[in-house]
Amino acid sequence: MTPTVHELRNEIRTATGRFEREVSTTFTKEDLAAICDAVNYDIDANSLPSKPQMRAGILYQIGELDDDAPDSTQNPFKKAELVRIADTVRDD
Template identity: 55%
Template sequence: MSPTVHELRNEIRLAVGRYERVEQTGFTKESLAAIAEAVGYTPETVSRPPKGQVRAGIRWKVGLREDDDPDAGGGTFRKADLQAIAEFLREE
């Protein structure tokens, strides 16, 4: 049986040194920053870029898109995105 979205988020959180969450919730800016660092994405803008830009950068680094343009769409991570991120972090 494949893992749920909640299980994938917690696996990713643990892989980047964050804490598991009991409730089902998306990533905070701090968690996204930790994931971005773990996958090797460093935004070239402000110190705390918008969540959309960080998500786009993470997708770019794990091979889900060709660039880190946040205006190209994507929004929150879908299950396929989470699976790709988790797999990327397992390989690191």
Template identity: 60%
Template structure:
């Protein structure tokens, strides 16, 4: 069975120590900061930077993600979530 975007987001959340969400929703700033931390990308947490800035940091740390600055203004797409999830899975092993 193929994984949905929601499934992938939840797998990523769990991989970085966050909780699964029942409803369909994008990443919160806290979740993005946890992903940044898991990828060794330093991010301020008080206050959190804008989501686009954290997404850009994540993109810069994952080889197969487009680090075009314009792509940071939008949420991760399914293929990007699959790449991110695989990267986090590989780093946890």
């Protein structure tokens, strides 16, 4: 059986040193910053970029986008993107 979006998010959270959530919720800025670190997308940890910028950077680093422009990442990750991110951080 394929994992749910909630299960994928929690897998990514734990793989990046964050904690699981009991209810399904999108990633916080801190969660996204941890994922950026895991996929080697350089951000300023003292002044976190916007969520769309970090999502674009993550997708760029894993080969899902051609650049890290946030225009195409205004919404939370899609399930297929979460699967790809989970595969990437699981391998690290």
